Amino acid sequence: MTSSNTPPSPLSLSAPAPLAGEVRVPGDKSISHRAIMLSALAVGRSEVRGLLEGEDVLATAAAMRAMGAQVERLGQGHWVVDGVGVGGLLQPDAQLDMGNSGTSTRLLMGLVSSHPITATFVGDASLSRRPMGRVIEPLSRIGAEITASPDGRLPLMLRGADTPLPIHYRLPVASAQVKSAILLAGLNIGAETVVEEPVPTRDHSERMLKGFGAELSVEPMADGGKRIAVRGWAELKPQTLEVPGDPSSAGFLLVAALIVPGSNITIHGVGLNPTRDGLVRVLQEMGADITKLNEREVGGEPVADLLVTHSALTGIEVPPEVAPSMIDEYPILFVAAALASGRTVMRGIEELRVKESDRIAAMAAGLRAAGVAVEELPDGLIVEGSGGEKVAGGCTVATHLDHRIAMSFAVLSLAAKTAITVDDRAPIATSFPDFLPLMQRLGAVQA
Ligand SMILES: O=C(O)C1=C[C@@H](OP(=O)(O)O)[C@@H](O)[C@H](O)C1
Numbered sequence: 001m002t003s004s005n006t007p008p009s010p011l012s013l014s015a016p017a018p019l020a021g022e023v024r025v026p027g028d029k030s031i032s033h034r035a036i037m038l039s040a041l042a043v044g045r046s047e048v049r050g051l052l053e054g055e056d057v058l059a060t061a062a063a064m065r066a067m068g069a070q071v072e073r074l075g076q077g078h079w080v081v082d083g084v085g086v087g088g089l090l091q092p093d094a095q096l097d098m099g100n101s102g103t104s105t106r107l108l109m110g111l112v113s114s115h116p117i118t119a120t121f122v123g124d125a126s127l128s129r130r131p132m133g134r135v136i137e138p139l140s141r142i143g144a145e146i147t148a149s150p151d152g153r154l155p156l157m158l159r160g161a162d163t164p165l166p167i168h169y170r171l172p173v174a175s176a177q178v179k180s181a182i183l184l185a186g187l188n189i190g191a192e193t194v195v196e197e198p199v200p201t202r203d204h205s206e207r208m209l210k211g212f213g214a215e216l217s218v219e220p221m222a223d224g225g226k227r228i229a230v231r232g233w234a235e236l237k238p239q240t241l242e243v244p245g246d247p248s249s250a251g252f253l254l255v256a257a258l259i260v261p262g263s264n265i266t267i268h269g270v271g272l273n274p275t276r277d278g279l280v281r282v283l284q285e286m287g288a289d290i291t292k293l294n295e296r297e298v299g300g301e302p303v304a305d306l307l308v309t310h311s312a313l314t315g316i317e318v319p320p321e322v323a324p325s326m327i328d329e330y331p332i333l334f335v336a337a338a339l340a341s342g343r344t345v346m347r348g349i350e351e352l353r354v355k356e357s358d359r360i361a362a363m364a365a366g367l368r369a370a371g372v373a374v375e376e377l378p379d380g381l382i383v384e385g386s387g388g389e390k391v392a393g394g395c396t397v398a399t400h401l402d403h404r405i406a407m408s409f410a411v412l413s414l415a416a417k418t419a420i421t422v423d424d425r426a427p428i429a430t431s432f433p434d435f436l437p438l439m440q441r442l443g444a445v446q447a
């Protein structure tokens with residue numbers, strides 16, 4: 001993962017005809033990470049179906065194996081995990097390679113921090129630029145000793161506390177990763193650990209912890225936030241889990257169908273947890289024709305099939321409050337905005353600057369190169385849409401080891417006069433290895 005020296009493999013797509021057909025997106029990345037981690041902490045054998053087999057989740061699986069769990073693949077998306085029990089994690093013999101994955105790094109740092117073991121976390125060039133101070137700070141309060149690279153970056157060494165302390169922590173930044181790191185640490189602390197989040201973020205950890213039998217409460221706070229408390233020394237019971245389809249991956253197919261005239265597709269089994277469905281709501285507000293069919297529950301999460309038809313979109317001001325429920329979907333929303341009529345204003349999204357790349361800067365540069373007028377703001381982006389006209393394209397964009405930048409420009413290329421070349425398709429495998437075959441099934445071709 002981190003030592004890959006393969007030459008970049010460019011990608012450019014075009015749509016010779018409207019997109020059509022029915023597809024199923026792979027399992028949700030956030031839920032897949034948590035399914036492996038909690039199964040590895042349960043006492044006994046859990047079974048997971050629909051697991052995302054992207055590189056990020058495989059990094060989590062390898063790390064849990066290195067800390068004593070048996071994690072085995074039986075078939076496509078079908079895994080079994082024999083857990084070590086809370087408190088039973090073993091010291092890994094070698095450094096933990098987190099690849100490109102922020103979620104693996106921050107959540108596993110949380111787990112290690114309340115076990116009496118030491119682990120070294122390393123990652124690729126992108127992950128090594130990302131801030132870890134946001135977890136180092138609360139985990140140090142728990143008693144972990146963390147020696148990080150300058151500015152709180154990877155590589156870092158974490159020595160878990162012998163006697164971890166319960167904390168009551170109010171999140172300074174809306175982050176499900178920080179929240180989850182603390183809750184996972186709390187599992188091996190003999191008291192109640194409390195996290196307050198002023199703005200609700202994805203709640204997969206809370207849902208799944210309850211499902212595994214942890215004692216966890218969630219209470220609304222007067223300011224609109226949530227108070228989440230977990231009681232430690234929990235005995236997690238093994239589960240049989242099914243992972244719903246990833247709404248973040250579905251977003252690329254959805255926007256592709258919206259911007260290619262005449263398209264009509266169905267995406268089956270998309271997770272629509274209200275802490276994750278912001279993109280669908282915002283696109284509908286812009287005029288997108290998206291119908292939810294077969295609404296149901298899968299693995300304790302709301303799910304539906306989405307019927308998506310090409311639509312004339314109109315630019316809007318996207319309310320900043322929606323950001324946590326679609327934080328990873330802004331790059332593809334920028335693409336939808338590029339084809340809308342009028343301007344779309346997206347603010348309150350400075351967190352995008354510390355993802356796999358600075359996603360505001362990377363998208364602004366690529367959109368400009370493709371002939372789209374944009375204005376970059378410190379905390380957002382304003383996009384002047386083409387009113388449904390194809391954008392110029394004909395450029396090569398830099399993806400900066402960022403899967404979402406790569407997929408966003410691969411989709412914009414479908415609505416470009418001359419195809420857009422994404423400089424390297426390799427990062428796509430971190431979250432959506434089947435992106436290209438699914439796009440091809442819907443009718444896209446390599447230009
Ligand atoms: O908890 C998670 O699974 C995630 C939380 C988000 O990160 P932040 O917690 O940094 O907002 C998101 O961007 C990431 O892709 C996955």
Ligand SMILES: C=C(OP(=O)(O)O)C(=O)O
Nearest residue numbers: 100101102103104328355
């Ligand atoms: C930000 C992302 O993931 P992570 O933080 O896990 O690297 C993402 O998938 O867009």
